[in-house]
Amino acid sequence: MRHVLAACIIAALAAGLVAVTANEFYLRILFSACVYLLCALGMNVLLGYAGQKSLGQAGLFGAGAYSVALLTTSLDMNPWLALVLAVAISAVFGVLIAAPSLRVRGPALAMVTLAFGIVVEKVVTEASDVFGGAMGIYAIKPLTIGGVPLSMAQWVWLGIALCLGIHLLLRNLLTGRFGRAFLSLQADEIAAGAVGVPVLRFKVLAFVIAAATCGLAGALVAQQNQYINSDFITFNLSIFILLVVLFGGSGSLVGPLLGAVTLTLLSAVLARWSWIERFANGALLLFALYAMPKGLAGVLSGVFGKIAGPKAAAEIRPPADVPLPTRPAIVVDGPLLQADDVCKSYGGVRPAHNIGARLMPGDIHALIGPNGAGKSTLINMLSGVVRADAGRIAFLGADLKHATMHAICHRGIARTFQNLRLFRELSVLDNVLLGQHARMSNGFLSSLFGLPRARREEARARQRAGAILDFLGLSHLAEAPAGSLAYGLQRRVELARALATEPRLLLLDEPAAGLNPQETAELGDLLLRVRAQGITILLVEHHMDLVMRISDHVIVLDYGEKISEGTPALVQSDPRVMAAYLGTDVEEMAPASSHAVAGLA
């Protein structure tokens, strides 16, 4: 509530400033600040939260500006309606620019967005019969109230109102389920998918939000000037929008405001010397990244922010005996998950060959085998990280072969990773809340407008996350950044995140790796408690004492083939297993495993 109040006060002060300023020049500067702030508000979602770099925002600015220009001149449309339509058209362009980003990554993505901006720039320059080229389009209808065009002061008021409204809406969105999901994309897309965030959909959404606000800004500029030409749409504009976000503080809610105000003022002061203005922008871009990677917002919060208290004791508290939040129990006839003849090969390497497995509900299953046996590959196929080449994987009767990672998570399979994939910058609590992502039902609109449904879901998710942290004895670390914890604690946070998806089946890829004997024993007790909550477990593990103590059923892989399965005692006495681990003499072994032993020898 304090944030809303502060935002309203700032907006009111700015509006008051407009009322007492008669100087047209100052009003124009304020209007520009509003325009850049609008661009930056959306860009912050894309760059600061979702972590996608777009170097072509000028193209989207242009989409909005030229839409409103053509709609009000060629089609003679009502200016207000045209403004709304222009935003919608820009949003569609946002989908277009997002489409390649779903497959392209890294520098190539930056290139695609840059090329998009250049294409728009060239199209509006060259297709002069439609867009007027350098001559531009005149007589764009301005916004009117009762048939009277807005005065300059009214334009600024409108700009301030739009900025305030969009800021508050985006704040609703970014402080809850959607903001966390965007941040998870930036941190680790595979982990995001594994906790149930539909990665592609959220990427497109971030691009669309950035496109809509940039399009709105472009349309406002076109309507206020009643004129637009190709000189507005340049690579420099794209860079400037990026700079506003970076300099203000990307990923911070106040960053866009700080960036837009300071940089607009700076530009206004330096506008007389064009090369100095350019130099300043370049230098700010370069040195803002160095000196203040979190932008002005980061510097300010460093100055005014609270001094961090003494660090919380970094140990596991005795876990509380609370029930875990789980899905409603179901009665399963036969196996919870059944895999038949699953194959996978990478070139000549064949980490899975005709593997079959039946995971019975309520059991702890262990998957063991020497290094390179294909254990992680099997986990990856079950969780949708890689696709099986052949075979069938059925979970509760439904085929998972073509399901995406997030869909598999929705169905009730959660996993942890061999080499920890936590969202390191986020707090422990946020990591666990991200696990709740798929269990929350508030959609885009209810989150955007902060409707009661969104608040209820958020409160429920927090309460459940709290219960999970209690269950694991981590609640005193809830606010610590996950990446700052000791290794064993990070493993436990990842387990908490997986449990937060309320799985029916939990896949653990070497949960005891790097733990000391004491921690390993505690992990064993913990997994038994998890099983007691009705959650089926499949764990890959090398600690045989742990495996033999807690598992009900053991599957042994070697060279991509299943060589044995059964109760721990049965597997331990299986000569093929001993051969695989110890390389006993080939002659005494069953023929089926002879090649495996030969490979070890």
Place this chain on the structure above:
Amino acid sequence: MLATWLQALVSGLAIGGVYALIALSFSITFTTTKTLNFSQGEFIGVGAFLGVAVLYLLSGQDEGAALAPGASAGFNYPLAAIAVGAAVGVIGILLFITAVRPFAGKPGMSWVMSTIGFGIILQSIGLAIWGPAPVNLPSPFGDDVIRIAGAGVRPQEILVLVVAIVLMIGLDLLLRRTRMGKAMRAVANNPSVAALMGINVSAVMIGAFALSSALAGIGGLLVAPIASASIFMGLGIALKAFSGAIVGGLDNPRGCIFGGFALGLLEASVALWQAQWREIVIFLLIILVLAIRPQGLFGARTLDKV
């Protein structure tokens, strides 16, 4: 008709040679440091202007008048090329130290923005010194059009093609046959293991940026007599070269060269049809290629180990 096509072929190969050279320069830094210079365009523009400045010096002309047609004749042009290569190479080292090294290998790809920032600074300094107006740079072999089978070919186009090919063959040999090339490929493959093998990784990276920037500067000097030299001329060239590199696969130097030439030829043939649409067509095509084959036509698909 044949003459028109032949003419398009030659000019496509010439500009394609420049694209290939710049594409290769992207590949050199990308393979060694996993970063590249997003302001290579500014380096091209600055290279051209530095060349103009050196030619003024060598021909003893006053800064006031335009360069005389004979200013590039004789050893002047190759000397200018060497000077430009050295100077822009030094700027490249500066770029590496200020804008790349602090951010390389860290998540978030901040180096994209920091190299753009460096480019903006460089461009603003160029603007302050030389101003925004384009400058004419005479070709060392004159501007008289040579007639080959009815097609008009400018001597500079032949020169660009020849120099680009010679440089690329030289670099290919350097990368594949020499100890230094082996060191560069080792760093590209795995910097920490390369360091353990006693390779001075940061020297290799600095060298890669110096080489890459020098190529951009020389590219600017080569292309300036065809187009006129302008401080803004580089952006388009660098973007198309980058496109060529992406299409050919950034991690594959020979693929980059192929991509550069392919793009030059494509541009020349689109220009035959509608000159003003060539950039639009090319970039739309690049977006399409990337959407279908994200790793480029000849790039290696990378697997994310989970």
